[in-house]
Structure formats: structure tokens, C-alpha cells
Amino acid sequence: MRQSYLKNAALMTGADVLLRLAGMGLRIYLANALGGEGMGLYQLGLAVYALFVTLATAGVSVAATRLMAEELARGRAQARGMLVRLAGTGLLLGAAAMAAQYGLAGAAARWWLGDVRAAGALRVSAFGMPWMAISAVLRGFFIARRRVEPNVLSQLVEQSVRIGIIWYALEWGNAPEWGNAPDVSARCTAVLAATAVSEAVSACILLLFYRGEAVRAFGAEKARRPADPARRLWEILWPVEGGRCLASALHTAENMLVPACLTVCLLDAGGRSAAVAQYGSLKGMALPLLTFPFGLLGSLSVLLMPEITQAHIRG
Numbered sequence: 001m002r003q004s005y006l007k008n009a010a011l012m013t014g015a016d017v018l019l020r021l022a023g024m025g026l027r028i029y030l031a032n033a034l035g036g037e038g039m040g041l042y043q044l045g046l047a048v049y050a051l052f053v054t055l056a057t058a059g060v061s062v063a064a065t066r067l068m069a070e071e072l073a074r075g076r077a078q079a080r081g082m083l084v085r086l087a088g089t090g091l092l093l094g095a096a097a098m099a100a101q102y103g104l105a106g107a108a109a110r111w112w113l114g115d116v117r118a119a120g121a122l123r124v125s126a127f128g129m130p131w132m133a134i135s136a137v138l139r140g141f142f143i144a145r146r147r148v149e150p151n152v153l154s155q156l157v158e159q160s161v162r163i164g165i166i167w168y169a170l171e172w173g174n175a176p177e178w179g180n181a182p183d184v185s186a187r188c189t190a191v192l193a194a195t196a197v198s199e200a201v202s203a204c205i206l207l208l209f210y211r212g213e214a215v216r217a218f219g220a221e222k223a224r225r226p227a228d229p230a231r232r233l234w235e236i237l238w239p240v241e242g243g244r245c246l247a248s249a250l251h252t253a254e255n256m257l258v259p260a261c262l263t264v265c266l267l268d269a270g271g272r273s274a275a276v277a278q279y280g281s282l283k284g285m286a287l288p289l290l291t292f293p294f295g296l297l298g299s300l301s302v303l304l305m306p307e308i309t310q311a312h313i314r315g
Helices: 002-072 076-112 116-144 149-174 184-218 229-265 271-290 292-313
Strands: none
Touching: 002 076, 002 116, 002 149, 002 184, 002 229, 002 271, 002 292, 076 116, 076 184, 076 229, 116 149, 116 184, 116 292, 149 184, 229 271
């Protein structure tokens, strides 16, 4: 078990480093392609987008890992029944987050972010929410099964698809034969649309892996109702979802205040446009570089959950 844990931890950590390096390269490309103001507008859209992503996925992956580890240690039929309920809850949260973000996009761009150009990017990115929720459930299932390869491969493909679509969209928009290049708002919308498409691709890859893994995990057993599933599920969802949504809301408020305060300070140097450009440099380039090392411990803590859960069940 220790050897398996160390192998999975090394695989997830290596993939995380690779993904973060690819993300940094993508940010450098976006900074050049979008410019300072475009990068700032993109980061403003991400601030609201992250809040709804938290609503869709925050507690789902934790609940899936914990509850599937418990049920797999007890019986196949109950485990399959729990996975069905987790998938239904994930879809419900993902659909709710999609509807809320799409419906509030215009008001959020105008009143929260102070820039109506972000509305289109918020609307198009909302369509990735249900896919993200399903991915969160399946990733929790694979971690409970001590199989991290599907998670790693899906994330690598997701990042590759995202980078490829962004590059094609922005380079296609810059091609002289297509006439005038799209404005900053259209570019940011294309970037977040690529994110939504890549999330769908990632979920489909996980579903393909699940088809084979389900046979090994559940055999021919039909889904059976586990013991008190609703109470156990919401006992995990409420504190995790509530705490992370509150933290994400505060983080979004911080991201709204920064460009507003910069606008006041830069009234003589370009006002809002200069403030958004500086905000893009700060949030889009400087902070991701500073926080890069902290992501390396995430895989270790995630992989500990099924180990501790099963040890608890066995006493």
C-alpha cells in the first residue's frame, strides 16, 4: 500500500508540475496576445467564474473520494448506488451553477466587475460547469480506487485541448485575410470558451476510463441503495461547500476592489484602462509565479483521504 501511495503521489506531483509549467507558458502567450488590458479583463472574468466553479465542484470531489472509499470497503452494490447518487448531486450543482452564472453574467459584469465587456466571457464559460461537476465525481471515484492515471491523463489532455483552441482562436483572429482583428472582449470570450470545451473533453475521457473501471470495481452487481446516503453526503457537502464558497466570495470581492482602487490611483495615467492593465500584470503573471511552489503538496493530501477513510472503517 505504501509503494502504491508513493507511486501515485509521484505521478500526480509530476503531472501537477507539468500542468503548472504549461499554464505559465499559456499565461505568457496570453499576456502577449491579449495585451495588458485584455489580460486584466480576462482575470476579472476569472474572478467571478471561480466563484461559480466553487459552487459546482467544491464539495463534490471530497464527498466522492470519502464516500466511495467507505462503500468500496463494504460492498460493490452499495458502492455503485452511492456513485449514482454522487453523480446526480454533481449534475444538480453543476446545472445550478451554470444557470446562475449565465443569468447573472450581465449584472455581474456591470455591477461587480465594473466592466460590461466581461459579460460574454462569463456567459460562454458557464456551459462548462456540469462537465466539471461530473469530472469531480469521477476523479473522486478513481482516487478512492487508488488509480490516478485516468485523472492525470484527462488533465493533460484537457490542458492540451485548451491551449490548442486558444492558440487557434487568437491566431485565426489575427490573420490578415480575415479582416479586422476581434476586440479585447471577443478575445477573452474565445479564451473562456476554450476552457468550457476542454472541460467537456476531460469529462468524456474520464467517462471512457470509467466504463472499464466499473467492471473491476462493481462487477455485475446492480446499484443498491447505501445506508442513509443523503445524510452522509450532505454532512460532507455543507461544511466543505459552504466554507469554500465563502472563501471564494471573499476572494472575488478582493478581485473587484483591486482594479477599482487602482482606477482611483491612476486617474492621471489612463484611468480604468491603465488600472485593468496593471491588474492583469499582477493577477495574471506575478501572483501565479509566486504561488507556484504551494501546489506541489496538493496531491499528497488528496491521496491520503482514501487511506485514512479505510483505516477508520477497519478500526
